[in-house]
Amino acid sequence: MLTYLSYFSELFGDEGVVNPLIPSLPQPQPGASVIKECSDGRGDLLFILDSSTSVGDENFRKMLDFMKDIVRAAPIDSGHYQVAVIVFNSDVKVTLLLDAIDNQRDLLTYIDNIPYSYGNTNTASALQAMRDTIFIPSNGDRPDAPNVAVVMTDGESNINSGRTIPEANAAKREGVEIYGIGIGLMETSEIDGISSVPLDTHRFNVDNFDNLNDMKADIFAKICIGKCMHGKAYYSRAIFTLIHLIVILYDTDVYDLY
Template sequence: MAQFKLDQKNNYYLSIDSRSYFFERFNEIPLAGSRRAGLQLSIFQSMVETEPTSLSLCVADGVVVLCPPDCTERSVSVFGTGIYASVSSVCGAAIHRGVLGPSGGPVRVHKMQGRHNYMSSYSHGIQSQALSRWSASFNLTSRWSHLSRSSVGTTALPAAAKPDCQMDIAMVIDSSNNIGKRRFRLQKTFVAKLAAMLRVGSTGPHIGLIQASDSPRTEFLLTNYTQPKELLFAIKELAYLGGDTNTGKAIMHTVETFFSQENGGRRGHPRVMMVLIDGWPSDDLERAAILARDSGINIFLVSVAKPVPEELAMVRDKDFVKKAVCKDNGFFSYLIPSWFSTTKHVKPLTQKLCSLDSLLCSKTCYNSVNIGFLIDGSSSVGEGNFQLVLEFLAGITRSFDISDVGSHVGAVQFTYDQKLEFGLFEHTNKEDSINALRRISYMSGGTATGAAITYTTQNLFRRKGPGRNFLILVTDGQSYDDVRGPAMAAQKQGITMYSVGVAWAPLDDLKAMASEPKDSHTFFTREFTGLAEFITALVRGICRDFTENN
């Protein structure tokens, strides 16, 4: 029996047959296909006997050990009466039970559930064999008397992605001759760790995968696997393709086909493409990357083992990283020195992928704005014309991507009084928002536009967001109160105002209420039937304002 214990200084000890082994950190994490927790630790022998207290955990049928997240190519080993533990150089770990004497001898190997990639490791004169040859014994060539505490630190397993990490992620992996079969397996392990930390699910991220080779191959779509265990198994079963590193071709394929609604793309959810390249691509990335940016897709380029100086002559475009990423600001490119040291990069890369506020390429005006409609319901408008106003506003709404994580619309009707018809976050899809507009009942009454602007500022735009809040005012006449003061106050709160006047609406008042430049934020028509002609210009104006402010 093995026991894990905690002393008063928060050090943990592995106690076996009354002997203590010191280690730095302890974390419980679930093992795939297992009902019990795995134990993640880095083990060292303690030279000082201590009296362990507090926490105690018994593990039946052998000790289960996982590699620490920041393990390097060094190996650390512990052995003593009844157990030998090895942490291999490729971040695999295995437990070997039995007595190891000076002459070696047979040992019984305890296979850990959920791990299938143990490689051979050599440490302190002991050679362990690969998983496929676990029936053999070890050879002990020299007796080891003391293992000092390692200088290599460990970190706790990073927390999984935030539950609000709601995005659609296409993973484009390298399956070319450049990476080879061995590094391809390491790449799959790295991708699996990323996927496990992201925690796919109906309310979280969705993940699909494409292999880059001579021709791209979609392995699974965003909605094929909605449970983490299924996704990890699908990654494990990926077959190596070989061929050229045509990453540009794979990016183009992904942009054109992968994020469609038919293939599981969700409206309003940020679109992310994480591209893994071993070394450098065989083709050009720039054209495909431009199309991705124009499509609102955030490309993260993860390059592993960048070209050494003597290889640079073979690189087609030395600036391929800058040209490929969503924005050349350092956030969207990530360099990993070697496939043998990827584990410590899982957490920071996951954090980048889930940084919704930094996903600049998905922040288009169509899916990132809050639009308020301030509708004149005075007696001079009339029932028939009021319906034309509502259809005009429905046409504007139709141009935007309305969703819980995308754009929002809300409406206020005014006469002398004001009425909040529906709030910005009340309807989370386009159809419901348009239906809500069409259900608005005509009020009839006087015209107090200034008071209506103040009411809307206080009751509709309660959430602030620079460059995101827009107010479209539609009126057909003279206001009975001051409009300049309330309009200036609204603009100081970050609301961009568009004035749309019909019939007898004074042009001076319309321009006074509109944001700068006045001419591009002011619209006027003699007839209500002319409102529809403004839809395209208004949408373009909102997009222009959004782009300039973001």
Template sequence: MSGSHVSESRKQECKSASTDVVFLLDSSGSVGSENFKKILNFTKAIVSRFTVGPHNTLVGIETFASTVHHQFALDANKNMATLLTAVDNVPYQTGGTNIEAALKYVNDYSFKPGGRRNAEKILILITDGQTYSPNGTAIQAKSLRKTNIKVFCIGIGHSINSKELQHISSGADHTFLIEDFNSLTTAIKVMHSVICKANSRITTAKQSRTEERKRNVTAKATTKLKTTMQVSKNIKAPVYLRDVIHGFEYLEVTVLSIVSVIAMGAFGCCCRFCFIFAKRKETEEEEKPKRKPPCKRPKGWPSY
């Protein structure tokens, strides 16, 4: 298979992948309304390269300045037409550059309403400045990295902090530095390509983990079956407590039976001995000579 065919296959796979994408757009005062429209056009150009649908890519948008403004959730627009219209209607709400609050909001809410459990999670942060709370932003970025969300950062102009953006993103290759707002269009193709590669790596890693878990489960089941078979060959049937108790019961009955026989035999012997003794006594009494009665004195004899 040629390289071009592989590339086309990967593009098609990327377009149809199940992905939840949240755009976190800077609408601070330094951006301005005109440049904010350029950010929205860039957002539309990116999402147009995906297949939008309930089983493919879903897109949500949050904007931030001094505070965070929720625009629409991931499941609000399930086809390309309504999504592009919704992007066009995102308002410009000026203020400061509170990246800390924006990241915390994404952590807590953005991927939950309308998010899909098994979909890949991608966050795209676009800003022209740097936070006025570096420590808080670092904490939120660390918390965000613990999740399975892939973070891409696009920094525009010379007021950004590239190290801060690299710290927020999922790596140096996920951070893009753009000269000015007019140069955003030049990053569309590269940005889409990098997102597709990251998406592909995530999917491949998940498939590998799933296959590894299946292999482990199969191996454990096979080992358990072999162990059980080996035990059944080498070990005799277990002796249960109830069998021991039944054995004692049988022994008790046997002993009682023997004692009863002996007792009855002894009683019989005693009875026979008593009968013989009585019979012999009776015989002796019969054989003993009877004593003659004394002679009676004639009448008239004197008595002494």
């Protein structure tokens, strides 16, 4: 006989994904409905933007527009979400700290005025700055809000490349959840190493900068679902509790429930 504990493992797996054959509470879907449902989420959100020469000013503006769409969806004015920005090329510029702007209108205006500057691709130092400068209490990092970073790049590191993935791993060990967005990448090993796992929910690769617009709802849904009370983890716990109670009350094999 299958115990409810082993059944729970089979049903939800390592990632907490509900078996579609099992009746469950409504699951959030990507898009506007998820954005609406995530008003109770919390997060300290960092955007790390590649401004190397290969990106160019026009495409850099497309990354800013992508970031603005995410900001419009997040509950900034309520204080549930804070946003920081790092821009990197040969150098790293911490352009906005988490506690610097606390309302959506001023934040959108600020993003519009972030300048493009060209150079090489020093992703490692940007990831180090994330740990050393952004996600620290003195610069607005909150102990009760998850740390989330979105790294956007169109190429692999060509400065300190050997440090890139180790820096990302150090951040992940400290609890930072990293979403990697590669634009036009032929080789994805570095963005794979930067991103948190599982890669199918944390690493994205689009053909060009114009395609960023097509994935913004999906990106925000994945960021938000993990952080809000309406997300998958919440429902997984609810369903597990329900199955647990039925098994105990009726002393039955879980497969007899169907």
